[in-house]
Amino acid sequence: MRYLAIAAAVMAILAGVIFSTAGKKMMQAGDGAATEVVLPEPNSAATGLFKQYCSQCHGLPALDTHTAEDWPRAVERMVTNMASSGKQMPDANERRAITMYLVKHAKQ
Ligand code: HEC
Numbered sequence: 720m721r722y723l724a725i726a727a728a729v730m731a732i733l734a735g736v737i738f739s740t741a742g743k744k745m746m747q748a749g750d751g752a753a754t755e756v757v758l759p760e761p762n763s764a765a766t767g768l769f770k771q772y773c774s775q776c777h778g779l780p781a782l783d784t785h786t787a788e789d790w791p792r793a794v795e796r797m798v799t800n801m802a803s804s805g806k807q808m809p810d811a812n813e814r815r816a817i818t819m820y821l822v823k824h825a826k827q
Pocket residue numbers: 769772773774775776777780784793794796797798800801802804806817
């Protein structure tokens with residue numbers, strides 16, 4: 720019986736931790752529009768290009784949402800999105816600069 724009580728207490732604590740973490744994550748997601756993504760190298764040309772082109776349709780994505788391997792593919796897909804919706808498109812050099820910036824600061 721005592722073991723059961725201890726097990727129940729441990730479960731309750733774990734559930735509390737999980738819920739409070741999930742709650743915080745949800746608040747962040749809900750605040751998305753108001754919360755600025757923290758950008759490394761804020762004054763670099765690549766950061767400027769990223770801000771200019773990648774905020775035309777949605778808020779700037781956090782850099783650690785993709786790995787270095789995944790970012791180039793994601794950018795290609797976004798360029799397709801831009802082409803099909805008539806948004807301002809980065810030229811080849813700008814695209815390379817944005818991709819390199821994202822890759823450099825990608826999720827480890
Ligand atoms: C023409 C509008 C448009 C522009 C400009 C745009 N996106 Fe997107 N983005 C979308 C749409 C629509 C989605 C959701 C559907 C999808 O994933 O294609 C999306 C989803 C995303 C996602 C979440 C999906 C995923 O693959 O993780 C990321 C990250 C993203 N965009 C990054 C970028 C980056 C980086 C740029 C700049 C290079 C950019 N976007 C520019 C339209 C755009």
